[in-house]
Amino acid sequence: MSDIRLSLAEIVGEDYVSNREEEAYFYARDPGLMPAHKPDYVIVPKTTEEIQKIVRLANKDKIPIVPMGAGMALTGLIIPLKGGIVIDMKRMNKILEVNEKARYVIVEGGTSHGVLKAYLEKNYPRLRHSIPDAPATATIAANVMIHGQGRLTQQYGFNSDMVTGLEIVLPSGEICKIGSCSISKEWFSKGAPLPDLSGLFLGWFGATGIITKVALKLYPRKKMRDVEIFVTDRDDLVPDIVYELTHTEMAEDIVIFSQPKPLIFKDNHHVTIFITGDTDEELEFKRKMIWDAVDKFIKTKDGGFMWVQPAMKPTLLEMPQRSVSRFADVKKGGGFEYSGPIILVEKYPECSRKVEELSSKYDLGYSGMARIIGRGHCMMYGFAFTFNRADPDMMDRVRKALHEVSDYVLEIGGVFWKATVDEQRLAIERMDPNTRNLMKMIKNNLDPQGIMNPGNWEVN
Amino acid sequence: MKYEEIVHRCFRCGYCKFTSDYTDFNCPSYRKFFFESYAPGGRMWLIRAWLNDEIKNSDRLQEILFSCATCANCVEHCVFTFSDDLVNIFIAAREEMVNEGIIPPPVRDYLKNINISGNPYKEPAEERGKWADGTAIQLYDDQEYLFYIGCVGSYDERAKKIARAVGNILVQAGVPIGILGNRELCDGNEVRTLGEMGLFQYLAEQNTSLFKELGIKKIITLDPHAFNAFKKDYPGLEEKIEIYHYTQILAPLIQSKKIPLKEYKATITYHDPCYLGRHNGEYEASRTILASIPGVELIEMDQNRENAFCCGGGGGNFFTDILGGGNDSPNRIRARQALNTGAQIIAVACPQCAKMLDDAVKIEELDDKLEVLDVAEIVTRALA
Numbered sequence: 001m002s003d004i005r006l007s008l009a010e011i012v013g014e015d016y017v018s019n020r021e022e023e024a025y026f027y028a029r030d031p032g033l034m035p036a037h038k039p040d041y042v043i044v045p046k047t048t049e050e051i052q053k054i055v056r057l058a059n060k061d062k063i064p065i066v067p068m069g070a071g072m073a074l075t076g077l078i079i080p081l082k083g084g085i086v087i088d089m090k091r092m093n094k095i096l097e098v099n100e101k102a103r104y105v106i107v108e109g110g111t112s113h114g115v116l117k118a119y120l121e122k123n124y125p126r127l128r129h130s131i132p133d134a135p136a137t138a139t140i141a142a143n144v145m146i147h148g149q150g151r152l153t154q155q156y157g158f159n160s161d162m163v164t165g166l167e168i169v170l171p172s173g174e175i176c177k178i179g180s181c182s183i184s185k186e187w188f189s190k191g192a193p194l195p196d197l198s199g200l201f202l203g204w205f206g207a208t209g210i211i212t213k214v215a216l217k218l219y220p221r222k223k224m225r226d227v228e229i230f231v232t233d234r235d236d237l238v239p240d241i242v243y244e245l246t247h248t249e250m251a252e253d254i255v256i257f258s259q260p261k262p263l264i265f266k267d268n269h270h271v272t273i274f275i276t277g278d279t280d281e282e283l284e285f286k287r288k289m290i291w292d293a294v295d296k297f298i299k300t301k302d303g304g305f306m307w308v309q310p311a312m313k314p315t316l317l318e319m320p321q322r323s324v325s326r327f328a329d330v331k332k333g334g335g336f337e338y339s340g341p342i343i344l345v346e347k348y349p350e351c352s353r354k355v356e357e358l359s360s361k362y363d364l365g366y367s368g369m370a371r372i373i374g375r376g377h378c379m380m381y382g383f384a385f386t387f388n389r390a391d392p393d394m395m396d397r398v399r400k401a402l403h404e405v406s407d408y409v410l411e412i413g414g415v416f417w418k419a420t421v422d423e424q425r426l427a428i429e430r431m432d433p434n435t436r437n438l439m440k441m442i443k444n445n446l447d448p449q450g451i452m453n454p455g456n457w458e459v460n
Numbered sequence: 461m462k463y464e465e466i467v468h469r470c471f472r473c474g475y476c477k478f479t480s481d482y483t484d485f486n487c488p489s490y491r492k493f494f495f496e497s498y499a500p501g502g503r504m505w506l507i508r509a510w511l512n513d514e515i516k517n518s519d520r521l522q523e524i525l526f527s528c529a530t531c532a533n534c535v536e537h538c539v540f541t542f543s544d545d546l547v548n549i550f551i552a553a554r555e556e557m558v559n560e561g562i563i564p565p566p567v568r569d570y571l572k573n574i575n576i577s578g579n580p581y582k583e584p585a586e587e588r589g590k591w592a593d594g595t596a597i598q599l600y601d602d603q604e605y606l607f608y609i610g611c612v613g614s615y616d617e618r619a620k621k622i623a624r625a626v627g628n629i630l631v632q633a634g635v636p637i638g639i640l641g642n643r644e645l646c647d648g649n650e651v652r653t654l655g656e657m658g659l660f661q662y663l664a665e666q667n668t669s670l671f672k673e674l675g676i677k678k679i680i681t682l683d684p685h686a687f688n689a690f691k692k693d694y695p696g697l698e699e700k701i702e703i704y705h706y707t708q709i710l711a712p713l714i715q716s717k718k719i720p721l722k723e724y725k726a727t728i729t730y731h732d733p734c735y736l737g738r739h740n741g742e743y744e745a746s747r748t749i750l751a752s753i754p755g756v757e758l759i760e761m762d763q764n765r766e767n768a769f770c771c772g773g774g775g776g777n778f779f780t781d782i783l784g785g786g787n788d789s790p791n792r793i794r795a796r797q798a799l800n801t802g803a804q805i806i807a808v809a810c811p812q813c814a815k816m817l818d819d820a821v822k823i824e825e826l827d828d829k830l831e832v833l834d835v836a837e838i839v840t841r842a843l844a
Contacts, residue, residue: 015786018495020520025509026497031472044494070474071496091494114482121481136482137474322539325473329540334469389468 004061008043008085011053016044016091027068027078027086031328032337033387033399034076034420039066039086046091048169048212055210056173058085064454067206069110069142072134074337075420077146077205081455089139092212095119099186103127103218104164106187109141109211113150116140117319120218128152128221130159131319138320141211146418147203149380151253151274151319152219154246154372159216160202163190167213168201171447176209187215200442205418206453208446222276224283225252227316230271230294232303235349238269238370241303242345244293245273246376250286252276254372258352260359261330269352270306272316330365333388337398339405339423340382343414345372351381354408359385362397380417421455428459462552466542467508472501476534476546479767486763487534488770488790489527489783497524500534500546507553517557522564525553527782529790530653530775531734536766554655563655566780571656574646574663580779581615589641591620597627600638605630605709606676607637608690610683611646612778612811618818619811623682625836626706630680632843633719635709637680643670647686649735652693654776664694671701678702680709684735684810685774691740705736707745707809707835714752714839724842725755729803730835731794731817732768733810746809746835753842759801769794771816778812791820799830806832 008017018024019041028036040063045051058065064084071078080086089110096106098120107116113129114136120127130150132143143150144160156162165179165187176182178197179190190198201209230241238256245251253274260266273290277283297303308316315323328336343351352368359366362385369382383405385398406423409416410430416423428436440459446452450460477487477499485491490499497506506524509515534546557563558571573580579588589599591614600606607630613623630637648663667690671679679701681687687705691698713719728750736742743765750758763769772790777783783790795817798806806821808814817832 016494021515021518022497022506022520022524023495025515026495026502026505042495072473088494088496112482114478115484118479118481118483122483135473135475136478322475325471325475325539328471328473329469329542332469334471334540336471 004057004063005041007057008041008054011050011057012043012045016046018042027088028080030071030074030076030078031335032074032076033395033402034079037079037081038083039080040083041085042088043085044088044091048167048175051087051169051210051212052173052175054085054087055169055171058451059171059173059449062449062451064451065210066453067210069139070112070135070137072138073142073146073418075418077418077456081421084451087210089141096213098124098127098218100124100127102186102188104187104215105129105218106165106213106215107140108213110139111141112137112139113143113320120221124218126221127218129216129218130156130162132159133320133324135325136320140216141214144202144214144216145205145211149371149373154251154253154374156217156219157374162217163198163202163214164188164217165190165215166198166201166211168209169212170209171449171452175212179215181215200446205456207443207457208452223278224280225274225276225317226283226287227308227313228273228275228287228290229306229308230273230303231268231306232271232297233268234302235269235352237297237302238271238348239346241271241294241297242372242376245271245290246372248289248293249375250275250289256348256370257367259367327367327384327386330386331388331394333386333390333394335389335395336384336386337402338382338384339402339409340380340417341409341414342373342378342380342417343409343412345370345376345379347412347414348379348381350412351383354405355383358383358401358404362401364394364397364401424457461511461556463545463549464511466545467504467511467549469540469542470501470504471540472496472505473539474499474501476500476538478537479763480537481767483762483767486767486769488529488531488772491793492783492786492788492790493527498527500538503528503550503553507549510553517560517562519564522557522562523782525550525557526564526567526654526780527777528775529734529770529772529777529783531770532738533770536738551653551655555657556655558655564780564782566782567654567776570776570779571651571654571659574651575659578646579611579615581611583615585642588614588644589639591623592627592639592641595624595627596631598638599641600674600676602675603636603638605635605637605678605680606671606674607639608647608679608681608686609639609644610681610686612815613682614644616811616815618815622811622814622834622836625834625840626682629710629719629836629839629843630706633713635713640670645670647689649685649689649693650776650779652689653774660693668694668697671697676701678704680704680706682706682811684733684740685812688735688739705742705745705809707736707749708742710836710839711745711748714749719839720844721753721839721842722844723755724753724838726805726838727757727759727803728805728807728838729759729761729798729801730764730807731761731771731798731813732765733808733813734768734770734774736809737768738766746807749835749839750807753838759803761797761801763797769797771813773812773816778816789820791816792824795820795824795826795830799826804829804831805838806830807835807838808832809835
């Protein structure tokens with residue numbers, strides 16, 4: 001094995017490869033609750049060429065490879081289930097090109113959302129991208145790889161829908177360009193009008209290749225941004241409220257949260273609507289449209305707009321919301337985990353009741369959060385439970401609650417988002433056999449030796 | 461271990477690594493090593509693993525812990541309620557290692573040298589006040605202020621020039637100062653950050669006792685590290701003695717033109733020392749001085765004030781060099797950040813930063829483009 005370490009050191013330099021116990025410990029786990037598995041090596045490459053060499057070496061010796069961004073999925077997708085090499089991508093963090101008029105950016109595969117946000121604000125203040133509420137370290141490539149969502153998801157779909165091109169290092173070590181960039185020097189489309197090959201990689205969690213460059217759509221950044229919160233205690237009305245709101249096409253983002261604490265939030269559903277505008281007139285017009293859209297629920301006294309305290313606004317408006325991470329320390333224990341199935345908005349009431357039921361059953365702190373995807377085409381519903389890392393029993397109760405969520409999601413027609421290995425197995429079992437066979441053909445053709453993030457999407 | 465009840469609470473979300481606007485990673489050891497294990501979150505998880513006996517004290521774990529520059533970027537940007545204790549936690553873990561007696565050789569040597577010679581350079585105490593030879597700076601004899609120099613300003617050739625510059629300006633401005641000369645003792649800031657709490661306590665007691673014996677009421681420090689130790693880590697000292705960094709004395713004197721300055725044309729970028737800035741909230745004094753010099757154009761680096769990138773010398777790394785070396789050593793990164801502003805001069809207000817950045821400018825071969833000067837050295841050039 002030390003020969004492999006030496007070979008890896010020849011590729012990236014002695015300082016950027018480790019087989020030491022400290023890195024093995026850290027990279028064996030993510031912040032969630034999945035069991036740890038140690039890597040044999042951790043490597044931090046700087047270039048696509050270095051990744052090609054690593055992959056070729058791994059292929060020759062049949063060593064598993066796990067690409068890693070910030071490791072914030074929480075569902076264990078970067079845990080090296082079969083050991084091997086974890087490739088920490090974050091040293092590949094350059095912003096390569098912004099095409100201002102065509103509104104897209106090309107970044108290296110380890111570039112974080114935070115860095116892109118800061119770069120655009122400084123250099124292209126009229127452009128923005130869809131920032132997820134994952135911590136700012138979350139990488140763009142990993143986020144699209146797991147079909148993440150962000151601030152512009154209500155308008156434009158999953159963040160992966162905003163990809164306009166990919167550079168992939170295939171399991172063979174070859175570089176493959178996906179989209180318009182395979183023919184042209186421009187990166188404006190990931191597929192159309194060509195066959196869209198991005199699906200061979202997006203959603204595969206690195207099991208078919210490593211993203212070394214991503215091009216991403218950018219969108220107009222308005223000068224002003226504000227937030228309104230419509231509150232109702234009737235969960236059954238939330239889908240109708242969302243339907244009316246999305247019909248206006250006025251909202252930037254719509255998220256709904258319910259949580260037991262502080263007590264003023266208990267038993268209510270907070271439909272949080274973000275609006276943007278370049279002028280006061282634009283902002284007020286959108287606000288009025290939104291108010292009018294839900295007026296009927298106000299008239300029947302089923303809901304109303306709450307006064308958003310000035311102290312609360314910065315927390316709600318910041319991107320990413322740091323308060324999401326703070327949820328981890330509600331129990332003074334540094335942990336939370338959530339299952340976030342993609343599901344119809346009409347299932348909101350059931351999901352909301354389920355998260356409360358599980359919280360009560362397992363005596364857990366919880367938060368329920370839905371983010372609307374597209375114009376209400378579906379939503380991500382987050383069943384989130386906080387836990388104390390120093391309390392193994394509480395951690396076990398969270399695992400059991402989330403296990404129940406997995407079964408429940410399939411029962412009510414949902415699809416797992418960033419599925420754990422167990423959820424991937426459930427999904428594969430339930431999948432249409434022909435779809436499963438197609439996945440098998442793709443996996444076996446692209447990665448015949450099964451070295452890419454093995455354990456994930458094990459269709460064989 | 462102190463703070464043991466906190467270490468499990470890190471979510472390792474990574475906000476601690478960034479600047480507040482996410483422009484770049486701002487943790488010096490993470491920037492150099494680029495493994496998560498060298499970031500604050502990595503340290504928290506590894507300290508917990510070590511305490512739980514899941515990993516052992518090794519040379520690697522020592523490097524991970526002792527490469528922390530204690531710059532407090534993590535304290536500034538961590539989103540959790542325990543953020544104020546992050547650096548303290550890392551120091552507490554170092555203290556455990558010191559108590560175990562298993563520490564990196566350069567750390568051991570530094571602590572031994574302080575213990576035996578009273579300074580890290582193994583120089584005799586009699587040499588301590590030699591930097592002031594040939595100046596009008598007097599030994600302390602009931603002057604209003606004690607001018608406290610510290611080990612670096614007393615013994616390091618580059619830093620001695622800064623000590624002289626500051627001392628001369630204060631004397632010229634009529635500020636009544638005196639120095640302790642060979643009676644001065646190490647302030648112990650780095651002894652504390654390297655985890656030798658017994659030795660630090662001894663130094664704090666000796667210094668406090670000496671200050672009391674001499675009836676000292678006000679101290680001006682050359683070095684932000686001493687400023688920090690006296691203000692924050694000497695029990696009860698700040699209630700008895702007014703403690704200033706020299707820039708805090710010069711700023712009002714220059715602003716009120718009690719120190720008249722002539723034109724000095726230069727484009728300058730200011731590097732915030734961590735122990736003046738993030739640790740003690742003093743961001744403006746140096747800027748006030750520089751902005752008051754006619755002809756000076758002050759340009760900020762992207763990473764300034766609470767987002768300043770550390771030179772990599774803090775937490776004892778100035779002496780141990782665990783964080784040094786290579787293209788991505790923090791001082792070289794900082795020199796490149798300064799170069800990007802187009803400034804001709806990097807202004808510093810800390811002898812350790814001066815030395816770190818001087819070295820970086822030389823290694824980066826930027827000598828013809830960038831000059832590293834202490835604020836006092838710039839003021840000296842502009843004295844009327």
